[in-house]
Amino acid sequence: MVDIDVPVWAARLRSLRRGRLWSRRELGKRMADAADETSRDRLPAQETLAWMIQLWEAGEGRPDERYAELLCRAFGVDEKELFVGEATGTTLWHHLTGIPLMPGMFTADEEERTGRAIEQPQRADEGTVGYFRAILDAYTRTDLRPADLINVLRPVFAGIEEFHRDSSAPVRRAFLLLAAENAELISRMHHEAGDPGGALTWSDEAIHDAREAADTLLEAYTLAQRGGLSDVGGSPGQLVALAVAARERADLPPHMDALSRHHEAQGHALAGDLDMCHRRLEESAQSLAEPGDDTPYRFDCSAEAHNTLCVGCLVDLGRARGAIELLEAGPPKAPMTYASAYALARMAHAFADAHERERSVETARQALAVARQTGALRALRELAKVQIPPQAARRRRILV
Numbered sequence: 327m328v329d330i331d332v333p334v335w336a337a338r339l340r341s342l343r344r345g346r347l348w349s350r351r352e353l354g355k356r357m358a359d360a361a362d363e364t365s366r367d368r369l370p371a372q373e374t375l376a377w378m379i380q381l382w383e384a385g386e387g388r389p390d391e392r393y394a395e396l397l398c399r400a401f402g403v404d405e406k407e408l409f410v411g412e413a414t415g416t417t418l419w420h421h422l423t424g425i426p427l428m429p430g431m432f433t434a435d436e437e438e439r440t441g442r443a444i445e446q447p448q449r450a451d452e453g454t455v456g457y458f459r460a461i462l463d464a465y466t467r468t469d470l471r472p473a474d475l476i477n478v479l480r481p482v483f484a485g486i487e488e489f490h491r492d493s494s495a496p497v498r499r500a501f502l503l504l505a506a507e508n509a510e511l512i513s514r515m516h517h518e519a520g521d522p523g524g525a526l527t528w529s530d531e532a533i534h535d536a537r538e539a540a541d542t543l544l545e546a547y548t549l550a551q552r553g554g555l556s557d558v559g560g561s562p563g564q565l566v567a568l569a570v571a572a573r574e575r576a577d578l579p580p581h582m583d584a585l586s587r588h589h590e591a592q593g594h595a596l597a598g599d600l601d602m603c604h605r606r607l608e609e610s611a612q613s614l615a616e617p618g619d620d621t622p623y624r625f626d627c628s629a630e631a632h633n634t635l636c637v638g639c640l641v642d643l644g645r646a647r648g649a650i651e652l653l654e655a656g657p658p659k660a661p662m663t664y665a666s667a668y669a670l671a672r673m674a675h676a677f678a679d680a681h682e683r684e685r686s687v688e689t690a691r692q693a694l695a696v697a698r699q700t701g702a703l704r705a706l707r708e709l710a711k712v713q714i715p716p717q718a719a720r721r722r723r724i725l726v
Contacts, residue, residue, distance in 0.1 A: 332383070332384060332385035332421075333385045333388075334417050334418075335388070335408065335409045335410075336382060336383055336384065336385040337417050337418070337420075337421035338408060338417045338421075338427070339379075339382060339383055339397070339408065340383040340421070341417060341420040341421055341426070341427035342401050342403075342408070342427055342429065343379075343383075344424070344426055344427075344477075344478065345420075345426035345427045345428050345429075345478075346401075347470055347471070347474040347475070347477075347478060349376075350376040350377075350379040350380055350383075351372055351373075351375075351376040353376075353379055353397075353400060354372050354375035354376045354378075354379060355372060356400040357369070357375065357393070357396040357397060357399070357400045358372075358375070358396075359400075360396050360399035360400050361396055365392065365396075378393070394408075394409065401429075403429060407429070415438060415441050416434075416437040416438065416441055418441070419440075419441040419444045419445070423444060423481055423484070423485055424480075424481030424484075425461070425481050425482055425485050426461065426465075426478050426481075426482070428461070428464065431460065431464065432457065432460070436453065436457060439453060439454070440453075440454055440457045443489070443493075444485065447488060447489050447491075447492035447493045448492070448493065448494055450489050450493040450494070450497050450501070451496075451497060452497060452500070454489065454493075454497065455497055455500045455501060455504065458482065458485065458486055458489075458501075458504055459504060461482055462479075462482065462504065462507060462508055462511070463624070465478060465479060465511075466511060466624045468626065468663040468664060468665050469661065469662070469663050471664070471700055471701035472515040472516070472518040472519040472664055472700075472701055472702070472703075473515075473519045473701050474701070475511075475512075475515045476512055476515045476516060476519065476524075479508060479511060479512050479515070480512065482508060483505060483508045483509060483512065486501050486504050486505045486508060487501075487505055489501040490502045490505055499539055502535055502538060502539040503535075503536075503539050503541055503544060505531075505535045506531075506532050506533075506535035506536040506539060506541075506544055506548060507532075507544070507623065509528050509529075509531040509532035509535060510528070510529065510532035510547070510548050510551055512524075512528045513525050513526075513527075513528035513529040513531075513532060513551070513552075513555075514551065516528060517554075517555055517704060518664045518668075518702055518703070518704045519701065519703050519704070520703025520704050520706065520707055521703075522555075525555055526555065529548070529551065529552045529555065532548040532551075532552075533545065533548045533549065533552065536548045542575050542576040543575075543576045543578075543582075543622070544623075545575050545576070546571075546572040546573070546575040546576040546578060546582065546586075547572070547582060547585075547623050549568050549569075549571050549572040549575065549586075550568070550569060550572035550582065550585045550586040550589060551585070551589075551625070552568050553565050553566075553568035553569040553572065553586065553589035553590065553592075553593065554585075554588070554589045554592070562593045562594070562596040562597035563593070563597070564593075565589065565590070565592060565593030565596070566590050566593035566594060566597075568589070569586045569587065569589045569590035569593065570586075570590065572586040573586050579619050579620055579621045580613045580614065580616035580619045580621075581613065581614065581619045581621045581625075581627040582621050582623070583610075583613040584610040584611075584613035584614045584627060584632075585610075585625060585627065587606045587607070587609045587610035587613065588606075588607075588610050588632070588635050590606045591603045591606035591607045591610065591635070591639055592635065592638070592639060592642075594606060594639075595638070595639035595640075595642040595643050596642055598643065600643055600645075603639050603643065607635075607636055607639065610632065611632060614627060614629070614632060626665060629656065630656065630669070631665070633652055633653075633655075633656045634665075634668070634669040634672060636649075636652055637649045637652050637653060637669075637672050637673065637676060638672050640652070640676070641672060641675050641676050641679060644679070646676045646677075646678075646679035646680035647680055649672075649676035649679075649680075650676055650677065650680055650682070653673055653676060662696050662699055662700055663696075663700055663702075664697075664700045664701065664702035664704070664705065666696055667693055667696040667697040667700055667702035667705035668702060668704055668705040668708060670689055670690075670692050670693035670696060670705070671690070671693040671697070671705040671706075671708035671709045671712070672708060673689045673693070674686050674687075674689040674690035674693055674709065674712050675708065675711065675712050677689055678690075678712045678713055678714055678715060681715045682715075683714060683715045683716075683717065686712065686714055686715070687714060690709055690712055690714070693705055693708075693709055694706070694709060697709070
């Protein structure tokens with residue numbers, strides 16, 4: 327049997343931190359927030375606390391009573407659960423695979439059964455599929471940093487791929503479908519993290535897995551999302567072709583139909599075809615308004631996302647005034663996400679192209695702050711394209 331190369335409590339500490347997508351510095355900050363004023367003043371600097379956490383996770387020393395209590399408060403667990411516990415096997419397989427440990431989300435029995443299936447894939451069943459589906463759903467959120475999501479989703483994908491290769495026939499296809507969805511999500515996160523090569527590579531993987539699974543709806547979804555990588559590469563004609571191919575592959579639910587028409591509109595905008603871009607945007611808005619959608623995949627199909635895309639198309643077409651009219655009718659919402667960072671960057675671009683210097687500068691500052699906080703490197707790339715109009719020269723009165 328494989329042994330953990332560090333004490334069980336150290337492996338559990340690292341698995342808990344990684345499952346929450348916290349850096350060691352973030353965990354140190356949360357420990358400080360959990361302390362009362364007196365003990366907080368006695369804590370070391372953040373850099374030192376992060377270094378101490380690194381040592382604990384390596385099993386080089388154990389937190390004393392004071393730090394142990396703060397760790398438990400930060401994680402929301404009791405001391406027995408973190409430092410003693412009975413789930414040695416659970417900790418083992420999470421530690422070895424890198425698959426996130428999410429306390430409270432699964433029962434002890436579900437954890438144990440999944441660990442046994444990791445060790446012997448032939449044991450995988452619908453419950454194992456459900457376990458990985460729940461993890462994927464839990465991380466399909468826009469309030470998480472793209473680079474952090476990539477780090478946590480890649481070992482999940484590796485685990486799913488292993489099950490797809492080695493599990494029994496009844497669940498093999500279910501794992502393949504999960505692999506395609508996981509790969510598509512990782513592709514989008516590479517896109518938001520400013521990594522075009524990674525976005526295309528994982529998009530290829532998603533399309534390949536969907537085709538191997540012979541699921542036309544999932545293949546259509548992966549094709550439509552590939553068309554959304556409009557600022558990654560490829561000609562406008564290729565982007566349009568991908569969106570059209572998505573609709574030809576399957577009878578799409580309304581929101582997926584809107585997604586494909588969204589991305590086709592982007593291709594037409596980049597090609598400078600105002601009429602076709604406008605037509606596709608109208609069609610996508612009509613699809614979004616249809617009731618009773620049963621789209622099985624998660625993506626942003628909100629009115630705000632639609633407006634952001636319309637603004638982007640108008641900017642690409644050189645029609646900044648039209649973009650500003652849309653922005654004034656429905657500005658991006660306040661939440662700090664990589665999506666809102668990109669929407670603000672597009673706003674700054676529109677204001678700059680319309681020679682509204684002050685609004686462009688202010689919006690660019692907001693976009694920069696949100697992009698830095700959320701790790702939205704795609705938004706930073708968009709900001710780099712913004713050409714702020716020069717400040718008008720002040721008139722000087724000349725006295726004779």
